[in-house]
Amino acid sequence: MISPLSEALLDVIADALVDKGYVILSDIIPQEISLTLLGKMRAAQIWEFEQAAIGRGIEQQINTDIRADKISWLENDDAIDSGYLNLMEQLREGLNLRLFMGLFDYESHYAVYETGAFYRKHVDALKGSQNRILSTVFFLNPHWQPDHGGELVIYDEDDSQLDTVPPRMGTMAIFLSERFPHEVRETFATRISIAGWFRVSHAIHGF
């Protein structure tokens, strides 16, 4: 059984989201889970991953000038993925209880950025689209060095830089999807992350 995220930690995350809309945390995921996720990625056939696309629905397209990562979606019926997804479910419930966010479900993918890859500045949700509400990024890079680059840079609504986050193993960023433009700087070593999005239900919100 996975140890749950503590009530105290959920309080910290909820307070930070109210206060500034984002939070960077380290080591909130039990190590046995992050190590299994990393093990899965080390054994994975990265060339079988999909080339990541930009845009949603029929507007979706591949544009490697904007993003050049390869992705693979997490599935609930996969024993390793479900360890992580269960924790995100605890986060979803904890935040709904504290902030009445109405978070309904969660989608997430592993992303592999090989040397030279990046993801140019973007927002994860269009304003008012009410689909992706809260973004999470979890990093799986145990020996990250400053000269490997690959930082996640978070900007405010006026495009001032708020935070520069090295993608070190165990670090997690959580931010309001509509509010924070962000980018992945060019990486100089293979960089692995799990990006995920809590969504609200269109049915409930009347779309």
Ligand SMILES: O=C(O)CCC(=O)C(=O)O
């Ligand atoms: O891997 C990261 O640091 C962030 C990726 C990202 O912004 C995304 O997939 O939308």
Ligand SMILES: [Fe+2]
């Ligand atoms: Fe993003």
